[in-house]
Amino acid sequence: xxxxxxxxxxxxxxxxxxxxxxxxxxxxxxxxxxxxxxxxxxxxxxxxxxxxxxxxxxxxxxxxxxxxxxxxxxxxxxxxxxxxxxxxxxxxxxxxxxxxxxxxxxxxxxxxxxxxxxxxxxxxxxxxxxxxxxxxxxxxxxxxxxxxxxxxxxxxxxxxxxxxxxxxxxxxxxxxxxxxxxxxxxxxxxxxxxxxxxxxxxxxxxxxxxxxxxxxxxxxxxxxxxxxxxxxxxxxxxxxxxxxxxxxxxxxxxxxxxxxxxxxxxxxxxxxxxxxxxxxxxxxxxxxxxxxxxxxxxxxxxxxxxxxxxxxxxxxxxxxxxxxxxxxxxxxxxxxxxxxxxxxxxxxxxxxxxxxxxxxxxxxxxxxxxxxxxxxxxxxxxxxxxxxxxxxxxxxxxxxxxxxxxxxxxxxxxxxxxxxxxx
Ligand SMILES: NC(=O)c1ccc[n+]([C@@H]2O[C@H](COP(=O)([O-])OP(=O)(O)OC[C@H]3O[C@@H](n4cnc5c(N)ncnc54)[C@H](O)[C@@H]3O)[C@@H](O)[C@H]2O)c1
Numbered sequence: 387x388x389x390x391x392x393x394x395x396x397x398x399x400x401x402x403x404x405x406x407x408x409x410x411x412x413x414x415x416x417x418x419x420x421x422x423x424x425x426x427x428x429x430x431x432x433x434x435x436x437x438x439x440x441x442x443x444x445x446x447x448x449x450x451x452x453x454x455x456x457x458x459x460x461x462x463x464x465x466x467x468x469x470x471x472x473x474x475x476x477x478x479x480x481x482x483x484x485x486x487x488x489x490x491x492x493x494x495x496x497x498x499x500x501x502x503x504x505x506x507x508x509x510x511x512x513x514x515x516x517x518x519x520x521x522x523x524x525x526x527x528x529x530x531x532x533x534x535x536x537x538x539x540x541x542x543x544x545x546x547x548x549x550x551x552x553x554x555x556x557x558x559x560x561x562x563x564x565x566x567x568x569x570x571x572x573x574x575x576x577x578x579x580x581x582x583x584x585x586x587x588x589x590x591x592x593x594x595x596x597x598x599x600x601x602x603x604x605x606x607x608x609x610x611x612x613x614x615x616x617x618x619x620x621x622x623x624x625x626x627x628x629x630x631x632x633x634x635x636x637x638x639x640x641x642x643x644x645x646x647x648x649x650x651x652x653x654x655x656x657x658x659x660x661x662x663x664x665x666x667x668x669x670x671x672x673x674x675x676x677x678x679x680x681x682x683x684x685x686x687x688x689x690x691x692x693x694x695x696x697x698x699x700x701x702x703x704x705x706x707x708x709x710x711x712x713x714x715x716x717x718x719x720x721x722x723x724x725x726x727x728x729x730x731x732x733x734x735x736x737x738x739x740x741x742x743x744x745x746x747x748x749x750x751x752x753x754x755x756x757x758x759x760x761x762x763x764x765x766x767x768x769x770x771x772x773x774x775x776x777x778x779x780x781x782x783x784x785x786x787x788x789x790x791x792x793x794x795x796x797x798x799x800x801x802x803x804x805x806x807x808x809x
Contacts, residue, residue: 387556387701387710394555398722398729401736402443422742423449423488427480427504428496429462430455430585432518432545435726436493436735437465442725443732445739449488450475455585480507491742494518495545497588498596502527509538514742518545520604520762521755523596525786528759529793535752536792541741543734544750546758548605549612550733552716553685553699557674560683560710561613565703567680572613572659574606574674577667579691580630580645590631590641598644598663599625599762606661607651607761608754613676616655617757617798622774623649623765629666649765661765669695681705689728697728753795756788 424440426433429451440446448466451474453459459476466473477483483492484507493516494504501522505515521544522528535542548554561569581589581602588594595601611618625647634641645665652658670689675682682704689697702713722729737749760777768775781788788794 387560387703387714387716390556390559391552391716394552395719395722398732398736401445401739418447422446422490422739424491424493424742425450425452425477425483425486425489426462426493426495427452427483427508428494428500428518429453429458430495431582433458433493433495434462434465435731436495436516437462438469439726439731439735441465441469441471443735443739445736446491446742448474450477450483450486452477452480452483458585480504484508484511489513491516491738493738497584497586497594498601499523499588499594502531505531505534509534512539514540514738515542516545516738517542517752517755519750519755520596520600520759521752522759523594523600525760525763525781525784528756529786529788532752532756532788532793533790542752543738543741543747544752544755545734546605546608546750546755547727547730547734549609549750550730551687551699551728552718553687553701554609554674555733556701556714556716557676557683557685558612560701560703561676561678565680565705565708566676566678566683569613569615569657569676569678571677572610572657572675574610574660575662575664575672576603576606577662577664577669577671579667579670580665581643582691587634587636587641590634590636590643591639592642595643596759597762597766598665599623599647599649599765600759601643602665603647603661603663604755604758604762607765608750608758609674610651610659610661611754611757611761611795612797614651614653614655614657614659615797616653616657617794618651618761618764618777619654620652620774620776621649621761621764621768623647623768624772625649625663625765625769644766644769647765647769649768651761651765670697681708687728697723699728751795753793756793757795757798760788 491514630645631641647663649661672687674685684702698717703710718729725732737747740747
């Protein structure tokens with residue numbers, strides 16, 4: 387495992403500044419020669435994390451930004467001035483952004499409910515797009531975007547970067563290699579503090595965020611779907627609002643988002659999975675346990691929103707003779723770990739830069755984003771109706787067909803067969 391982690395780290399380090407002229411005396415414009423130009427739409431918390439990641443990696447340059455909010459613009463410009471980088475253009479509207487010929491790739495980092503409309507406004511550029519998660523707030527918009535991605539002439543990479551956290555990269559490698567054998571059970575949990583403040587507080591309202599399980603937890607349903615390597619068949623969930631934002635309102639509207647949930651997912655290939663969310667914890671804890679017919683793997687992360695408290699990751703593979711049987715500390719070195727979402731944002735940018743250069747990369751697809759949202763949406767529907775939700779039946783009732791060509795990720799097609807139907 388140590389060798390694998392070393393390779394993951396050295397590959398990322400090799401990507402950093404790969405195209406930059408060596409001379410320390412080179413001006414910023416000289417250092418920018420040949421690098422793809424990005425435009426960022428939405429420079430709130432996540433847009434600025436992307437700015438820092440791009441500046442740290444030095445694989446691309448940010449040529450322009452657009453945001454409706456002057457405070458977000460000012461904060462974004464500060465990221466450039468504080469790190470000694472040339473400030474990008476500030477576009478007055480999306481038309482100016484799409485007309486800028488220096489733009490080779492577009493990052494959409496606006497709130498969830500705007501993703502479809504922003505995509506529609508920039509799609510005529512036919513340029514590679516990075517779209518933040520969740521790709522949409524409704525099943526209709528998610529399938530619209532997933533279908534649009536199939537005929538879009540460039541790639542669309544989704545911002546589901548948790549799969550690049552250290553412990554999950556190692557866990558996914560180990561599971562794919564068959565270290566725990568044939569997967570039977572998956573257990574995932576996230577304990578964390580409440581949702582953070584956002585511009586116009588969009589994340590306190592299900593109509594703008596898609597609901598807590600879609601907004602926050604699509605990352606975990608993405609991981610769950612990848613590991614189960616099948617499609618969700620039945621979902622049962624219980625959840626609600628116990629502690630957070632019970633008296634919160636914004637512009638006269640009362641917050642309506644859940645702060646905890648327990649979700650059980652049965653997959654078509656009989657893998658059973660569960661997810662626990664708790665958003666009234668002091669610190670962050672994420673845990674993944676995967677049991678197969680050879681043994682059990684645990685991937686864990688401890689972190690904090692409080693300054694000065696370090697994060698750490700660990701993986702344990704309880705298979706006799708396995709190198710990680712007694713647990714292996716897989717925390718990234720500080721320069722990576724501090725690179726946004728415990729380094730994972732840096733890894734997704736390497737993938738996006740490859741896409742913009744016209745190369746292949748294994749980042750999250752719109753089909754994967756669609757199925758993460760479907761799984762999360764079914765859990766929310768189960769909470770709403772207090773029933774077990776049959777995924778295919780519900781989709782048919784809603785007139786949503788996500789089974790067409792290209793809409794089921796390859797990894798989820800592995801074990802689909804008639805005989806695998808749950809009894
Ligand atoms: N991948 C992750 O781990 C991760 C983490 C946090 C947020 N996100 C996602 O990133 C996106 C942005 O979240 P955030 O935390 O930065 O929110 P935020 O509220 O901090 O920032 C959103 C920004 O978008 C701007 N905006 C809103 N509508 C716009 C429009 N139509 N055109 C241009 N600008 C517009 C707002 O003014 C604001 O500055 C969301 O989709 C969110 O789910 C992803």
